[in-house]
Amino acid sequence: MTTPKSANLTWHGANVSSEEREQALGQKGCVLWLTGLSASGKSTIARRLEQMLLERGVTAYVLDGDNLRMGLNKDLGFSPADRTENIRRVGAVAQLFADAGTICITAFISPYRKDRDDARALNAPGRFIEVHVNTSLEACEARDPKGLYRKARLGQIPDFTGISAPYEDPASPEISLNTEGRTVDDCARDLIKALFERGFFGAA
Amino acid sequence: MTTPKSANLTWHGANVSSEEREQALGQKGCVLWLTGLSASGKSTIARRLEQMLLERGVTAYVLDGDNLRMGLNKDLGFSPADRTENIRRVGAVAQLFADAGTICITAFISPYRKDRDDARALNAPGRFIEVHVNTSLEACEARDPKGLYRKARLGQIPDFTGISAPYEDPASPEISLNTEGRTVDDCARDLIKALFERGFFGAA
Numbered sequence: 001m002t003t004p005k006s007a008n009l010t011w012h013g014a015n016v017s018s019e020e021r022e023q024a025l026g027q028k029g030c031v032l033w034l035t036g037l038s039a040s041g042k043s044t045i046a047r048r049l050e051q052m053l054l055e056r057g058v059t060a061y062v063l064d065g066d067n068l069r070m071g072l073n074k075d076l077g078f079s080p081a082d083r084t085e086n087i088r089r090v091g092a093v094a095q096l097f098a099d100a101g102t103i104c105i106t107a108f109i110s111p112y113r114k115d116r117d118d119a120r121a122l123n124a125p126g127r128f129i130e131v132h133v134n135t136s137l138e139a140c141e142a143r144d145p146k147g148l149y150r151k152a153r154l155g156q157i158p159d160f161t162g163i164s165a166p167y168e169d170p171a172s173p174e175i176s177l178n179t180e181g182r183t184v185d186d187c188a189r190d191l192i193k194a195l196f197e198r199g200f201f202g203a204a
Numbered sequence: 205m206t207t208p209k210s211a212n213l214t215w216h217g218a219n220v221s222s223e224e225r226e227q228a229l230g231q232k233g234c235v236l237w238l239t240g241l242s243a244s245g246k247s248t249i250a251r252r253l254e255q256m257l258l259e260r261g262v263t264a265y266v267l268d269g270d271n272l273r274m275g276l277n278k279d280l281g282f283s284p285a286d287r288t289e290n291i292r293r294v295g296a297v298a299q300l301f302a303d304a305g306t307i308c309i310t311a312f313i314s315p316y317r318k319d320r321d322d323a324r325a326l327n328a329p330g331r332f333i334e335v336h337v338n339t340s341l342e343a344c345e346a347r348d349p350k351g352l353y354r355k356a357r358l359g360q361i362p363d364f365t366g367i368s369a370p371y372e373d374p375a376s377p378e379i380s381l382n383t384e385g386r387t388v389d390d391c392a393r394d395l396i397k398a399l400f401e402r403g404f405f406g407a408a
Binding site: 047 | 219220225228229254258259261265267275296299300303304306326
């Protein structure tokens with residue numbers, strides 16, 4: 001018997017496997033999930049890390065309030081349900097970037113353990129790296145670049161993480177990042193090293 | 205006068221410009237927006253195109269129902285409002301991928317002109333390429349790989365695009381792609397050529 005060569009046969013889909021993608025791009029995708037208090041340094045470290053990775057020819061991308069709150073999540077406010085939905089969407093988008101082979105760096109307070117664990121669960125084992133940017137409340141409050149802590153202490157911002165709303169410390173983050181007395185570059189280099197050691201990209 | 209060297213100075217953000225990103229990655233990001241009837245061939249062409257681009261070392265990624273409806277958009281149904289929200293989120297995520305330097309290929313029916321124009325408006329001029337996969341209704345209905353047209357004709361699927369719900373043809377798409385009597389590879393090659401001519405990546 002011969003198989004009939006239907007014209008439709010040529011319309012079967014070609015799906016790129018993760019392995020093919022990684023081989024073609026010369027890197028592996030992952031989600032590097034930065035969590036920590038407001039003013040702990042998450043976005044600043046994320047942006048510098050992105051820059052350093054790009055200088056090495058590694059495709060990396062930061063998701064943070066700057067590009068999510070004005071776009072995808074512009075319909076969301078700051079109610080508990082909206083905060084959870086915000087993090088749910090961030091997690092879903094980060095997983096897509098990781099699936100695309102990108103080193104996706106997220107920088108959100110993400111104070112709830114459950115929300116972070118849900119984001120983790122979307123990814124293959126080893127592809128979600130939780131980074132606790134563990135700057136102390138005292139240090140964050142001393143930095144206070146936007147004056148938010150001051151306002152929160154005055155009761156002008158309700159439900160402010162660390163002051164009037166909880167921050168649930170990661171129980172066992174892959175990386176606990178100390179920022180106090182260190183430079184942004186120090187912190188970013190720690191993360192580059194951690195990514196390199198995990199084999200997400202090769203030597204520069 | 206000397207400027208005090210505040211410890212906070214080192215915490216100023218580094219932001220990667222689009223130009224730096226493109227230079228580092230050796231390609232430019234864009235959104236290639238495929239629109240057309242159900243069974244017109246959008247996803248099949250998108251997946252094959254993605255594969256061809258990856259073979260050339262170009263970072264590309266498909267957004268379609270397979271990776272969006274189960275994840276980011278799993279809270280959305282098929283009401284008119286939910287369909288519009290579905291496309292709004294797709295547009296927002298596609299813009300992020302383009303911003304990251306990826307060739308982002310979207311494959312959704314996206315029947316409404318306004319929804320597509322809204323997605324276009326998120327991108328810099330020239331970075332959104334609308335591709336009308338203009339397979340005729342007759343050809344789509346003859347293919348009907350999932351039997352959806354048959355069910356729609358029997359009234360078992362309400363608001364089915366092309367049968368009981370409108371499809372608004374693109375008024376002036378960048379590309380009008382004929383698929384009838386052609387192979388998937390023919391179609392994907394047309395799009396490779398169009399992307400190459402627009403300078404989104406260099407010679408293989």
